[in-house]
Amino acid sequence: MTALEITGVHAGYGDAPVLRGVDLLVAEHRLVALLGPSGCGKTTLLRTVAGFHPVTGGRIRVGDRVVESAATRVPAHRRRVTIVPQEGSLFPHLDVAANVAFGLKGRDRHDVADRVQRMLELVGLAEHRRRQPHELSGGQQQRVALARALAPEPDLVLLDEPFSSLDAQLRDQLRQDVRDMLRREGATALLITHDQQEALSLADEVAIMRDGRVRQQADPATLYARPTDAWTARFLGDSVVVDARVVGAGTRAETVLGTIDVTGPTDGRSVLVRPEQLRLGPDGVPGTIERTVFHGHDSLAHVRLVDGSTVAVRTPGAAPGPGREVRLVVVGPGWLLPEGGDD
Numbered sequence: 584m585t586a587l588e589i590t591g592v593h594a595g596y597g598d599a600p601v602l603r604g605v606d607l608l609v610a611e612h613r614l615v616a617l618l619g620p621s622g623c624g625k626t627t628l629l630r631t632v633a634g635f636h637p638v639t640g641g642r643i644r645v646g647d648r649v650v651e652s653a654a655t656r657v658p659a660h661r662r663r664v665t666i667v668p669q670e671g672s673l674f675p676h677l678d679v680a681a682n683v684a685f686g687l688k689g690r691d692r693h694d695v696a697d698r699v700q701r702m703l704e705l706v707g708l709a710e711h712r713r714r715q716p717h718e719l720s721g722g723q724q725q726r727v728a729l730a731r732a733l734a735p736e737p738d739l740v741l742l743d744e745p746f747s748s749l750d751a752q753l754r755d756q757l758r759q760d761v762r763d764m765l766r767r768e769g770a771t772a773l774l775i776t777h778d779q780q781e782a783l784s785l786a787d788e789v790a791i792m793r794d795g796r797v798r799q800q801a802d803p804a805t806l807y808a809r810p811t812d813a814w815t816a817r818f819l820g821d822s823v824v825v826d827a828r829v830v831g832a833g834t835r836a837e838t839v840l841g842t843i844d845v846t847g848p849t850d851g852r853s854v855l856v857r858p859e860q861l862r863l864g865p866d867g868v869p870g871t872i873e874r875t876v877f878h879g880h881d882s883l884a885h886v887r888l889v890d891g892s893t894v895a896v897r898t899p900g901a902a903p904g905p906g907r908e909v910r911l912v913v914v915g916p917g918w919l920l921p922e923g924g925d926d
């Protein structure tokens with residue numbers, strides 16, 4: 584079943600449009616990441632789903648109910664949608680258990696106690712139930728925020744950049760833990776993020792947003808390998824996009840990297856190759872290393888080709904230094920894109 588269905592949603596501030604026809608689906612028990620650059624409208628979309636900002640067109644369905652359209656507005660507290668915000672969202676005067684119990688008002692006292700205990704066990708904080716929020720680390724506070732959001736068994740959990748205030752190591756750990764907790768609880772979630780690695784490593788599907796529209800929604804591997812255009816390709820990671828002339832039955836293309844295997848739309852005019860598909864070796868097209876960036880596990884070498892263009896090559900370990908003459912081959916098919924250059 585589809586837990587969240589956003590269809591043709593428009594919204595803005597005053598006369599300024601921000602959402603310009605957003606379509607997005609989240610199936611039950613899935614985690615979808617909404618990924619896009621700053622200012623593209625992610626927060627505005629989250630606010631329309633939560634019931635804090637009106638739409639001017641389109642509709643939003645949560646479970647089997649339309650909760651938002653130009654004609655309908657279900658109040659936020661009746662939507663069965665909860666939010667894990669960025670940070671500092673816990674009630675400072677309530678202890679951990681009371682924070683988690685907050686959304687369970689009106690339920691039987693024993694049910695509340697059981698549910699709070701279960702949620703605290705889920706997030707690994709049962710022994711901290713009597714602590715005040717200021718006695719917890721940032722990561723622990725976000726775990727409590729997740730427990731609070733999951734406690735009422737919502738139809739949908741909105742995660743609003745919940746890891747952005749944490750340092751890198753803690754962030755990586757908490758991301759994976761949150762992913763596991765959502766799975767164990769069978770929750771349905773929409774994660775807002777501008778971090779490509781976060782979206783690709785956590786989500787079942789990623790929806791790419793640009794200028795108030797979702798450009799493409801797919802599982803991470805498909806999105807990375809088969810982006811809809813050059814902008815999406817570049818936004819998702821290091822990319823080599825070169826002009827292509829499709830030959831034969833559409834399975835080969837002539838490029839500055841040689842005649843290479845391709846897949847994708849046969850009317851494509853450029854081709855995407857990821858840097859890890861390029862290999863330095865004795866064969867292939869000639870080039871000169873211009874500069875290298877060492878990342879520890881691998882390096883990115885920027886190689887100038889004979890036509891003056893530069894392509895990025897990912898190599899294991901350290902790459903040869905600047906000035907070295909090298910040759911390049913493409914491994915695996917390139918992906919044809921409808922447009923070239925910068926989209």
Ligand SMILES: Nc1ncnc2c1ncn2[C@@H]1O[C@H](COP(=O)(O)OP(=O)(O)OP(=O)(O)O)[C@@H](O)[C@H]1O
Pocket residue numbers: 596601619620621622623624625626627628777
């Ligand atoms: N309250 C507001 N009044 C007027 N304009 C706003 C308001 N909130 C956001 N905007 C504008 O709407 C656009 C989209 O903002 P939004 O916060 O939805 O983007 P975002 O993708 O969440 O960005 P970020 O990743 O930086 O949080 C931006 O141009 C922003 O300046």
